Amino acid sequence: MNTHDTERIRRLMMASIDGENTPDGEAELQQHLLRDRSLAEEYQQLKNLKTMTSQSRLKEPPPELWDTWSRSSFTKVERGIGWILLTTGALVLILYGAWVALSDLLTDPDIAWWIRAAVVAVTAGAVILLVSLVRERIYLHKHERYKDIIR
Amino acid sequence: MQRVRRGDARAFGELVDALMKPAYFHALALLGRHEDAADTAQQAFIRAWDARGTLDPVRPFYPWFYTILKRLCLNAIRDRDRGRETVLSMLPGWIEPAVGEDASTDVLRAEQSRMLQDALARLSADDREIIALKDLSGYAYREIAELLQIPPGTVMSRLYTARKRLKTEMEKAGYEYP
Numbered sequence: 001m002n003t004h005d006t007e008r009i010r011r012l013m014m015a016s017i018d019g020e021n022t023p024d025g026e027a028e029l030q031q032h033l034l035r036d037r038s039l040a041e042e043y044q045q046l047k048n049l050k051t052m053t054s055q056s057r058l059k060e061p062p063p064e065l066w067d068t069w070s071r072s073s074f075t076k077v078e079r080g081i082g083w084i085l086l087t088t089g090a091l092v093l094i095l096y097g098a099w100v101a102l103s104d105l106l107t108d109p110d111i112a113w114w115i116r117a118a119v120v121a122v123t124a125g126a127v128i129l130l131v132s133l134v135r136e137r138i139y140l141h142k143h144e145r146y147k148d149i150i151r
Numbered sequence: 152m153q154r155v156r157r158g159d160a161r162a163f164g165e166l167v168d169a170l171m172k173p174a175y176f177h178a179l180a181l182l183g184r185h186e187d188a189a190d191t192a193q194q195a196f197i198r199a200w201d202a203r204g205t206l207d208p209v210r211p212f213y214p215w216f217y218t219i220l221k222r223l224c225l226n227a228i229r230d231r232d233r234g235r236e237t238v239l240s241m242l243p244g245w246i247e248p249a250v251g252e253d254a255s256t257d258v259l260r261a262e263q264s265r266m267l268q269d270a271l272a273r274l275s276a277d278d279r280e281i282i283a284l285k286d287l288s289g290y291a292y293r294e295i296a297e298l299l300q301i302p303p304g305t306v307m308s309r310l311y312t313a314r315k316r317l318k319t320e321m322e323k324a325g326y327e328y329p
Contacts, residue, residue: 010308011304011307011308011311013311014314015292015307018285020291046315046318049314050286050314052326053267053282053317054249054289055249055263056246056247056248056249056260056264056267056268057246057248057287057288058180058245058246058288059179059185059244059246060247061175061179061185065175065189066171066172069167069189070164070167070168072193073167073193073197076193076194076197080197
């Protein structure tokens with residue numbers, strides 16, 4: 001029996017078990033089952049399994065889920081928009097505040113040069129660390145070999 | 152579909168009302184947890200609304216929507232795995248026996264449902280999906296083919312492979328054939 005025949009018999013078995021076989025397909029399958037004892041045993045086991053799985057169903061959720069579905073969907077959208085606005089606004093304010101504070105600090109003639117140099121070093125270090133972290137995350141996300149494997 | 156594509160929120164709301172149950176159950180089959188299923192299905196509708204511009208009005212809505220829903224479910228499973236939470240740590244009780252006729256078989260069915268649930272949780276999401284669509288939800292091959300956008304022959308092949316794996320898991324759990 002070649003691969004094509006094996007595949008065809010498997011499909012016929014499924015169609016028969018699920019009650020979707022044609023009369024010709026069913027007759028063909030019965031001939032194979034009569035000829036091959038192990039195939040007949042496998043067919044019977046898969047049929048029993050189907051009977052068992054068909055006696056179960058996905059559990060109904062609490063009925064209130066359907067009543068609150070639209071409302072909670074709306075709340076999700078609302079909160080999503082809220083978070084985006086809050087994060088964007090906070091980021092702009094923080095960057096602006098940092099820029100103003102740095103400008104004041106660096107242009108103030110009363111502050112010693114070495115303090116200003118230290119502030120520049122801290123700022124530059126923080127920016128380099130942030131850029132490095134973001135770059136690493138992006139690289140890892142693009143090159144992670146097992147990200148699509150479902151365990 | 153034309154109205155949805157044009158941004159008619161009322162038309163989309165009608166679609167959501169009609170499809171929220173299948174969406175929830177399809178997500179439940181993949182995720183195995185009520186809260187995650189409800190959350191992901193709602194998220195999928197929001198994504199679908201955002202992506203309504205790419206909707207082809209002459210093709211059925213649900214298969215297009217289902218690709219969004221499935222992608223979100225797979226992402227959720229991946230995130231769960233990263234959080235070291237396995238499918239086996241899903242809350243119990245996402246499968247139940249279909250309505251039984253008498254008390255003596257109900258006990259047996261409840262036990263079989265529990266075994267089935269554990270065995271399904273050990274399968275891949277793709278295997279769990281095809282078995283849930285056919286055996287737990289009762290779709291015809293043609294409907295599954297349309298939903299998953301694959302030929303009916305592939306549905307049967309995938310079903311065969313998934314059932315063989317399920318059979319192995321059930322046997323490991325001590326399932327005995329009647």
